[in-house]
Amino acid sequence: GFDYPEWLNVGVELTDRMVERGFGDNTALIGNGRRRTYKELSDWTNRIAQALTDDYGLKPGNRVLIRSANNPAMVACWLAATKAGLIVVNTMPMLRAGELIKTIEKAEIQLCLCDTRLMDEMVTAAKESKYPTLVIGFDGTANHDAELDRMALGKSVRYQAVKTGRDDVALLGFTSGSTGVPKVTMHFHRDLLIIADAFAKEILDVTPNDVFVGSPPLAFTFGLGGLAIFPLRFGAAATLLESATPAKMIEIIETYKATISFTAPTAYRAMMAAMDGGADLSSLRVAVSAGETLPGPVFEEWVRKTGKPIIDGIGATEMLHIFISNRIGDSKPSCTGKPLTGYEAIVVDEDMNEVARGKVGLLAVKGPIGCRYLADDRQKDYVRNGWNLTGDSFTQDEDGYFHFAARSDDMIVSAGYNIAGPEVEAALLKHEAVLECAVIGVSDEARGTIVEAHVVLTKGSERGELMVKTLQDHVKAVIAPYKYPRSIVFTESLPKTESGKIQRFRLKQNLPA
């Protein structure tokens, strides 16, 4: 079991407790040209925590939004807020004001901590939000020249962290779901340790000698676990990259002798392409792939080219992190592996009856962490009879291994990002040239899946390359740019049911209207 004391603060466990356990001089975080030890991280977070409570009057249970690219300052803000008993929503730099407003309102955010380089959209969002919220800047490069840094600098390194209960909410994870209406998952302090004590311990066997590298944003629980919680739980080091290009990932592995990498399959593919001029990956112990299923050929090419193990796993924001995974030494192509210790998984039909081995059905999982949506009717769809239905279709083979079949809903998973088709449609429809549209995911050699928009133009609007570019730029300006449709198909009409519902499955399967 995962037994933790009744009073547990994950921010304290990952900083002060590590110093007490003798890791004070170990490197904890590397980024923006600096290394920070566990002792420095403990002091840094204690100072910020005091600024949050003393200068901004925040109280335990208040909610804080953090807006930043992956860097040590973002991790410090997250840990400090957690130490102060605050509930954190981490957000990606790519979010636009409209998306930030939805986040502020849904999560009832009291204070936004924002990298000063990303202030514009944040300030607009805070002004336009119906929920009153304050925006404080911090310097992502950690040179102490922004407001939060100045406030923190004057504080003592001694701080009595808030005594939170192990079942107190520490983190709110946003997931946009197939409809594009955000769902918020609540995670407790203990959940944030369980993911380390389950996946990082059992599958990766992390030691203080490990050095982590990866690309997923800390705003996704995949990134927060892989690039902050997992290393910090075991006295290891995390390298944080504001822009994790494939070439940069390779450079970091070579420079810092990184041992564990975290990214999505498309990035592993891109790394292999970037490696063609030669790369020294000898330090790497294991590559972790998640975010979307790892195609068999990518698995095989990785092993052939690098000689290093790559393990595929499936996780979900609702479940906080990976719950079914391959193991080092027991990792096969086109296979997601077996549940982690403490988790159970089955494949069921719509009535929750288990289907025969080898038959495709819905993945149902239960374990020490489960979905808890914040005030959302969709809770009953995700959790049925105590099982979490992740929205993925799987088979289980005779030997108990799980194999991914498809996403069960309309969510498009592209290059590791979850993109809700309806949200892209809504953005397109804001353009005067778009009469109707339907957005689907289509297979793409390089990215696995890309967003494709089928568009009916208004009278007088001209099809062609210029229109494609205009609509793509328009979407990038309205919502986070990574959601833009990489492919646009112009059409006279969209396939619809009698009652007028668009039949996206016909577009996906190339069926006649």
Ligand code: 3SK
């Ligand atoms: O959403 C995912 O795909 C995921 C994968 C691994 C860990 C965490 C998450 C949210």
